[in-house]
Amino acid sequence: MNGAMKKVSIFAVLLACCLTLSGCLTHWFIDSSTRLQIENKSSKTVVEVGILADDGSDYKVWIQDTIRTGEKSRVYEEDWVGTFRLKIKTLDSDYEIEDLKFEGGSEYMVLSDSANGSLHYEFK
Template sequence: MKMKNLFVLVALVVCSLALSGCLSHWFVDSTTRLQVENQSSRTIVGIDVISEDGTRTWQWVTDTIAPGEKSRVYEEDLVGLFQIQIKTTTGAYPIDEIRFDGGSEYVIFTDDKDGFLHYEFK
């Protein structure tokens, strides 16, 4: 009789866990956290995400990040392939096709040898 009760208890636990939400969220992080470090000579005034069809833009990073500073950590439900745009006091710099797989991302912006804005994820 005890084995039957244990089986019923295990079955109830499994069913309740399965019904509590999407099981993939237990294994895949569905949000991306981003922190920006600005080592460039420009002041970054925001980072925008552009929709796949280019019709919608929303601001993800709203901090003004002076040279030598870091932003706070921003979190969004962004998993997949996106276009982003880095806004600085001297203009906007589009970056095409960045893949976010969820989890934490740390990006450092620097000036390259030609004076363009360069980024590297760490």
């Protein structure tokens, strides 16, 4: 291999490494997926959590764990960034949270009882 071919080969390898590394680094700044874990501090047993389409026509299950009072779900990851309607199914009722915004990254949701008997949520 002559000197010019060797330089081109080295340049191509360095360029490939830089492109691969830059893709990994952008993940630190622009996270296109959301990881969600739920802690249930309410008196209700959660049996499913999913995303509901704005028009109600489509529903996708996100967490299918049974989360009893005092328990936490596993961490589930989906490629959702934006504003959604979250549907939480319990043994007794279904609850919807509208205009829930996910910006990517990890979210830790805590459910508790509200004064009106519904579910209250907060992110920590």
